[in-house]
Amino acid sequence: MAKGFVSITVERCKGCGFCVEFCPTHVLCLSSAFNSKGYHPPNIVSAEKCSGCDLCGMYCPDFAIFGARYAR
Amino acid sequence: MNETTLEIPYEIPADAHNPVEPFLRMDRMPHIWCPGCGIGTTVNCFTRALLDSKADLDKVAVVSGIGCTGRVAGYARLDSFHTTHGRAIPFATGLKLSNPELQVVVYSGDGDLFAIGGNHFIHAARRNMDLKVICVNNLTYAMTGGQTAPTTPSKVISATNPYGVFEPSFNLVALAEAAGASYVARWTTYHVKQLARSMEEIFKKKGFCFIEVLSPCPTLYQRRNKMGDGLDTMKFYKEVSKVRHGARTSECELTKSGEIVVGKFVDRERPDYFELLRAQMTESLGDRYAEPEVSCSEC
Ligand code: SF4
Numbered sequence: 001m002a003k004g005f006v007s008i009t010v011e012r013c014k015g016c017g018f019c020v021e022f023c024p025t026h027v028l029c030l031s032s033a034f035n036s037k038g039y040h041p042p043n044i045v046s047a048e049k050c051s052g053c054d055l056c057g058m059y060c061p062d063f064a065i066f067g068a069r070y071a072r
Numbered sequence: 073m074n075e076t077t078l079e080i081p082y083e084i085p086a087d088a089h090n091p092v093e094p095f096l097r098m099d100r101m102p103h104i105w106c107p108g109c110g111i112g113t114t115v116n117c118f119t120r121a122l123l124d125s126k127a128d129l130d131k132v133a134v135v136s137g138i139g140c141t142g143r144v145a146g147y148a149r150l151d152s153f154h155t156t157h158g159r160a161i162p163f164a165t166g167l168k169l170s171n172p173e174l175q176v177v178v179y180s181g182d183g184d185l186f187a188i189g190g191n192h193f194i195h196a197a198r199r200n201m202d203l204k205v206i207c208v209n210n211l212t213y214a215m216t217g218g219q220t221a222p223t224t225p226s227k228v229i230s231a232t233n234p235y236g237v238f239e240p241s242f243n244l245v246a247l248a249e250a251a252g253a254s255y256v257a258r259w260t261t262y263h264v265k266q267l268a269r270s271m272e273e274i275f276k277k278k279g280f281c282f283i284e285v286l287s288p289c290p291t292l293y294q295r296r297n298k299m300g301d302g303l304d305t306m307k308f309y310k311e312v313s314k315v316r317h318g319a320r321t322s323e324c325e326l327t328k329s330g331e332i333v334v335g336k337f338v339d340r341e342r343p344d345y346f347e348l349l350r351a352q353m354t355e356s357l358g359d360r361y362a363e364p365e366v367s368c369s370e371c
């Protein structure tokens with residue numbers, strides 16, 4: 001089971017791709033779907049690989065994503 | 073790009089929240105910064121530093137000047153002040169002098185701090201005023217349309233130098249050190265962990281602290297120079313940055329596409345403004361010198 005999870009606020013995303021590029025375990029991918037402003041938000045493709053490190057949250061300039069570890 | 077769905081394939085625990093949210097005025101979101109702009113990334117690092125340093129948030133004030141980075145004061149859910157152009161440091165100095173208990177953070181851009189506010193910067197550093205200055209450097213005047221700033225490297229195309237910048241630019245870290253800063257570091261928005269750690273360090277450091285953060289401005293800097301978007305700039309930072317703690321700041325000049333030296337360059341002890349004031353007054357006036365009392369309407 002994944003150690004952590006990632007949460008995305010799709011409508012706040014501006015599709016910059018920082019989270020996708022810098023996630024160390026490649027959990028994310030930019031989706032081909034649009035949000036209502038016309039940006040492509042990230043999509044979770046390998047949920048089981050997420051460590052909850054929150055690097056995506058530190059990179060996201062739009063505060064649209066964060067990761068956290070599951071409570072033990 | 074692949075999937076067309078935006079579903080999250082599992083339940084998010086109910087108590088989970090983005091660690092940045094408690095520090096922001098969320099009713100102001102989405103913010104005005106462009107897609108791929110790095111200012112938001114620096115704000116993430118700042119809030120992580122506030123969390124990790126366990127600073128008393130009632131004793132932290134954020135002061136910004138004008139410009140894209142100047143908007144930080146408006147978005148931070150702290151005591152914050154959006155001052156006039158270039159005057160963030162004098163405002164912050166007044167705040168600190170009248171209420172020395174406050175941790176005063178100046179959060180502004182390179183245009184604001186080093187062009188119209190340049191004089192204030194060097195004098196606050198000379199006095200070793202106890203301020204934490206965070207300069208988001210996008211190498212241009214972004215909010216007004218991408219004109220040449222004192223930080224724009226030579227050969228860059230800008231709105232006011234369509235055939236290339238030819239004036240020499242400021243090396244901010246060397247300027248800060250020469251003017252007397254106690255702490256000088258430089259990072260880029262790619263170095264989120266290191267930047268957050270530096271920001272945490274300056275909360276514990278007395279005296280004038282300066283952190284320069286290089287940040288992409290895809291809209292007005294990268295676009296004109298065919299340097300791609302925000303993500304391309306982040307990859308560029310990753311590729312060309314060299315961490316060199318303690319490097320001589322005079323050798324850390326920035327160029328259009330050359331190496332970017334990052335790290336902590338200066339961490340030294342100098343008496344700050346308050347100590348100097350107290351020492352001089354006690355020497356001259358002896359017992360007749362009384363520390364000014366801090367008073368505010370609530371205490
Ligand atoms: S929390 Fe870490 S591992 Fe999970 S998606 Fe974000 S960056 Fe990737």
Ligand code: SF4
Pocket residue numbers: 012013014015016017018019020041042059060061062063064065
């Ligand atoms: S970093 Fe944020 S704004 Fe950029 S693509 Fe990821 S979620 Fe969207």
Ligand code: SF4
Pocket residue numbers: 104105106108109110111140210214215288289290291292
């Ligand atoms: S103009 Fe440049 S610095 Fe200003 S918000 Fe847009 S990308 Fe950021």
